Amino acid sequence: MDKKIQTYHIIGGGVSGLSAAKFIKQKNAKAHVIIYEAASHAGGRCYSFYSPKLQRDIDNATHVILGANKECRKLLQAKDFHKKISFWKNDKIHTSPWLELPLILRSIFNTNAQDVSSCLIKSLIFKLFPFLSFQTKMYYSHGDLSKNLINPLKKYADEIRYGWVLKSYESQDNKISSLLFNKDNVKINDNDIVISALDAHNYHKIFNGPKFDFNTIINIFYRTSIELTLPQNIPFIGLSDAVADWVFINKDVVCVTISDANEINFSDDELARKVWQEIRQINHIQAAFLPPYQIIKYKRATIRQDEKNQSLRTNFHHPDFSNFQVIGDWIMKDYPCCLEAAIKSAKKI
Numbered sequence: 001m002d003k004k005i006q007t008y009h010i011i012g013g014g015v016s017g018l019s020a021a022k023f024i025k026q027k028n029a030k031a032h033v034i035i036y037e038a039a040s041h042a043g044g045r046c047y048s049f050y051s052p053k054l055q056r057d058i059d060n061a062t063h064v065i066l067g068a069n070k071e072c073r074k075l076l077q078a079k080d081f082h083k084k085i086s087f088w089k090n091d092k093i094h095t096s097p098w099l100e101l102p103l104i105l106r107s108i109f110n111t112n113a114q115d116v117s118s119c120l121i122k123s124l125i126f127k128l129f130p131f132l133s134f135q136t137k138m139y140y141s142h143g144d145l146s147k148n149l150i151n152p153l154k155k156y157a158d159e160i161r162y163g164w165v166l167k168s169y170e171s172q173d174n175k176i177s178s179l180l181f182n183k184d185n186v187k188i189n190d191n192d193i194v195i196s197a198l199d200a201h202n203y204h205k206i207f208n209g210p211k212f213d214f215n216t217i218i219n220i221f222y223r224t225s226i227e228l229t230l231p232q233n234i235p236f237i238g239l240s241d242a243v244a245d246w247v248f249i250n251k252d253v254v255c256v257t258i259s260d261a262n263e264i265n266f267s268d269d270e271l272a273r274k275v276w277q278e279i280r281q282i283n284h285i286q287a288a289f290l291p292p293y294q295i296i297k298y299k300r301a302t303i304r305q306d307e308k309n310q311s312l313r314t315n316f317h318h319p320d321f322s323n324f325q326v327i328g329d330w331i332m333k334d335y336p337c338c339l340e341a342a343i344k345s346a347k348k349i
């Protein structure tokens with residue numbers, strides 16, 4: 001069998017599928033890599049786009065990575081990691097993360113802190129240990145996820161077929177023999193490999209995978225008339241006891257993240273006003289006008305990372321086809337569902 005002409009059929013063009021293309025090509029430059037992506041763009045839950053409403057490039061969600069996220073750091077080549085993390089509590093700034101553990105755990109696991117699986121917390125502590133300052137440094141995206149992460153990865157695929165939605169598959173002799181897409185059926189040759197880089201929800205639907213619960217993340221982007229500053233000129237801040245969890249400044253765009261947001265049922269306008277009021281309190285802005293805003297809600301941002309869903313992750317075994325592999329943030333049982341987990345899962349191929 002000629003290793004050089006092996007074709008890899010990757011289903012899903014998110015960070016895990018795109019990273020898989022890179023790692024496959026690094027191992028075998030002659031491999032042929034095809035990515036089938038349901039959407040009209042690559043990146044899955046992580047990409048940037050031009051918002052006509054704000055007239056700026058924004059990310060679908062402000063993504064934070066920690067210094068400890070080695071694989072992600074390498075791919076992003078991000079330099080501006082921030083050492084000092086500040087929080088707003090009782091009308092004052094403080095810098096003690098230990099006082100804000102519920103907020104920190106909720107943000108990392110997109111799950112109510114009290115419900116986060118204890119083994120996930122243990123493995124997080126293990127991964128951050130030793131608690132050197134670079135491990136806990138934070139970087140956040142600036143409307144540049146596609147430019148810095150997604151577009152450079154896209155070039156490793158020989159072909160990306162956008163709008164190709166996998167509906168089902170056929171198998172024979174313990175192998176996947178055909179992939180049945182909305183557009184056409186693809187026959188899988190003897191030497192080929194099929195890789196599912198689907199999110200947990202679509203993997204469940206197509207391959208009868210585990211049925212997870214999911215949690216919402218809401219992002220709000222405000223376009224301000226002048227560049228907003230936070231006290232002490234810090235670039236971002238965590239909010240205690242507020243609707244907003246984090247406020248990030250990106251020039252004249254203020255980005256807000258709210259994790260574990262299933263229960264937030266305000267109308268868009270009410271939510272935008274409530275959060276803007278919280279921002280005004282931090283930096284004492286007088287302007288009462290609500291700036292133009294864009295709200296992006298992901299109902300299935302990540303799986304809920306509590307004991308129940310963690311046990312589904314831990315006990316997950318993919319169908320035993322000899323030409324099939326499964327990757328994605330959700331299969332990495334020792335990691336929060338995040339970019340680092342997605343990239344690490346692809347590295348296992």
Ligand SMILES: Cc1cc2nc3c(=O)[nH]c(=O)nc-3n(C[C@H](O)[C@H](O)[C@H](O)COP(=O)(O)OP(=O)(O)OC[C@H]3O[C@@H](n4cnc5c(N)ncnc54)[C@H](O)[C@@H]3O)c2cc1C
Pocket residue numbers: 011012013014015016017036037038039042043044045046060061062063064065164165166167197198199202217218219298300301302327328329330337338339340342
């Ligand atoms: C709002 C939000 C905020 C986040 N914040 C952070 C953060 O701060 N830090 C961090 O590290 N991570 C964060 N994440 C998580 C991070 O985005 C994900 O862990 C990562 O993008 C997962 O990549 P993936 O490739 O595993 O899955 P996905 O990105 O979900 O990729 C799956 C791909 O499969 C495609 N697909 C689905 N069904 C089909 C089908 N039938 N046929 C073909 N293609 C299909 C989808 O369109 C998608 O492109 C956040 C996620 C969200 C939604």
